[in-house]
Amino acid sequence: MTEEVRVRYAPSPTGFLHIGNARTAIFNYLFARHAGGKFVIRIEDTDQKRNVEGGEESQLKFLKWLGLEWDESVDIGGAFGPYRQMERLDIYKKYYQELLDKGFAYKCYCTPEELKEEREQQMAHGQTPGYSGKCRHLTPEQIAAFEAEGRKPTLRFRVPEDETIEFNDMVKGHVTFHSSDVSDFVIVKQNGVPTYNFAVVVDDHLMKMTHVLRGEEHISNTPKQIMLFHAFGWQEPTFAHMTLIVNENHKKLSKRDNSIVQFIEQYKNMGFLPEALFNFITLLGWSPKGEEEIFSRDEFIKLFDAERLSKSPAMFDKSKLEWMNGQYITKMPEDDYVAMTIPYLVNAGLLPQEMTDAQKDWARRVVLLYKEQLHYGAEIVQLSDMFFNKTILKTELTKDEEKILSGEQASDVLSAFNRELKALDSWTAEVIAPLIKVVQKETKQRGWKLYMPIRVVATGSQHGPELPEALELLGRDLVLKRMDAYLEKQQTV
């Protein structure tokens, strides 16, 4: 019988969910679901100083928003709880006591200051920084003396002298470390709380994790953890160290990096869709077999294969994300699209909070004009700008606009069109469109020379959606005012 696959995403609540976190969570999730196994979320909150208020909540909230579901965690419980490390202190105690009793660990009375100085000395002499092992063989008298001083010890793991630690990484292949490159590391801090490297091992064992998929930055922690597994006589899980995600400068994405939008919440606020983000993030450091790039969550579950995790760093390509999100927006149901975009216009003060049915309908039509080209929700504000800018007569024209209006034909076209528009008793794209043809016949102008003058004067911009519909939505009043104002100015000049 094969063991049930169990994997976990183990965030520390030191911040909100960012791209890197999300990627790790997604891969674990896909791996578990693909194998029909369990996906667990465990909160690693042993660094109380760095924990931030709301961090844990935010992690779960945005994971859920992205479409992940988990089988065990702080919020829904499970058979292997508690799932918050600070609630597992008693459990850890039993295990580190065991290591102490068996001589795998010892008490270290060095102060942080002493250690820091030691490190700096080593660096200054060009040596590899690392703990010297000073407290490895303390006599009972020395210990008593330290205790009498009121010093509180940390617990350090006694790293074996001359041992090769190796493992088969699902991504990197065979990886080897030598124990002499690892110095005795702290497993329990002065305050009695275990460190990450210790707690992970105990938890992963107790929670029966079969695989550990995590970021590559953990690869050098792995030998430490393996030594702990061995000290306990436990079988270590299979490791998979995923590529880092790097920014445009090829640096690891860090929470403090401002060159890139990091947090899932920010993407949500900008109007990125969870499906698109999920899709995009999954393609960071992993690739499917064929040529397709757009996949649903269920398709990913079916396809996911850890063999195809890539070894080299993935760069976060914002423009591709925008493209991908645009693909999802294009396929979105119209109602959803409208519901997503309108709030951005309201927030920008361009639309009233409370709208009449007519206003709603108008806004809907405006917004729908851009459905195919919108990359993300917030972009609607700039894209639809021409429907909210009520300037009658532009005073400053761009070079192109000047060129468009300077032609002799421009005024003819404009006055002819203006006259036709005024004769209209209704105002819809359907009745406006034929008028352009009428003007075409009358002035013998067509194409660029026909449309552009009208567009520039009536809409105030040389770019925009289909002219007749744009004019309809701009409204009769505004369009006529603009044309009149322009023509009048032409005459006075």
Next chain:
RNA sequence: AGGGCGUUGGGCAAGUGGUUAAGCCAAUGGAUUCUCAUUCCAUGAUCGCGGGUUCAAUUCCCGUACGCCCUCCCA
């Protein structure tokens, strides 16, 4: 400084001991269109560098450069 890992066109990325070295994004050029957008077509890599193994290497081995990660009483 030590250890680990990586290196395929601007970005992502597939792939193989002998191929025209996929595909996507971006860029540029072109076609269509009143413009933007859309759509379509086109354009670009001697696979970091040097050596070796081999009839043959981007693919295997060694070295080197560069990059990144770790070396914390952070995770």
